[in-house]
Structures are given as C-alpha cells and as structure tokens.
Amino acid sequence: MVVSATAMSWHGITLSEAARLAPPGRVGAVTGGVLSFGQIGALATPAVFSLLLRLTADYSASWMVCAVPAVLVGINMLRQSKPAQQPNAL
Numbered sequence: 001m002v003v004s005a006t007a008m009s010w011h012g013i014t015l016s017e018a019a020r021l022a023p024p025g026r027v028g029a030v031t032g033g034v035l036s037f038g039q040i041g042a043l044a045t046p047a048v049f050s051l052l053l054r055l056t057a058d059y060s061a062s063w064m065v066c067a068v069p070a071v072l073v074g075i076n077m078l079r080q081s082k083p084a085q086q087p088n089a090l
Contacts, residue, residue, distance in 0.1 A: 014034060015035070018034045045066050049063075
C-alpha cells in the first residue's frame with residue numbers, strides 16, 4: 001500500500017495534468033503519447049544498461065548513461081518558468 005501511494009501515484013498526476021493541458025478533443029491522443037514515451041523508457045533503459053554492462057564490464061558507465069534522462073529532467077524542472085494557464089479543458 002505504501003509503495004502504491006508513493007512510487008506509483010505519479011501516473012495519475014501526470015495523466016491528469018496531460019489531460020488538463022491537452023487541446024479540446026485531443027485528450028486521448030495526448031495521454032496515450034505520455035504513456036507511450038514512459039513505457040519506451042521503461043523498456044529501453046534496462047536493455048541499454050545491460051548492453052553497456054556487457055560492453056564495458058563495468059557498472060559505472062551503465063549507471064552514468066542511464067542517469068542522464070533523470071538529470072536532464074531535474075535540470076528542466078529547476079528552471080524558472082511561468083506555469084501554463086489554461087481553463088479546464090475537460
């Protein structure tokens with residue numbers, strides 16, 4: 001229950017925000033795109049990690065390469081920007 005309430009609850013928040021910001025009539029396409037990109041990352045990252053581990057025989061390279069997306073997202077989130085203001089699209 002604790003894992004579900006903490007680690008897994010971001011899906012609902014992400015999808016509700018994507019739906020709120022989607023243009024009218026495009027909520028399904030936008031939320032589907034968000035889920036698709038998330039699943040691509042979930043499938044590709046372990047494969048990239050294991051490939052780099054096999055090629056380099058060192059965990060350091062695998063961890064560094066797989067950490068790049070998280071670092072880029074963190075930097076993007078720290079940037080100061082004006083939040084999008086849009087009336088309820090739903």
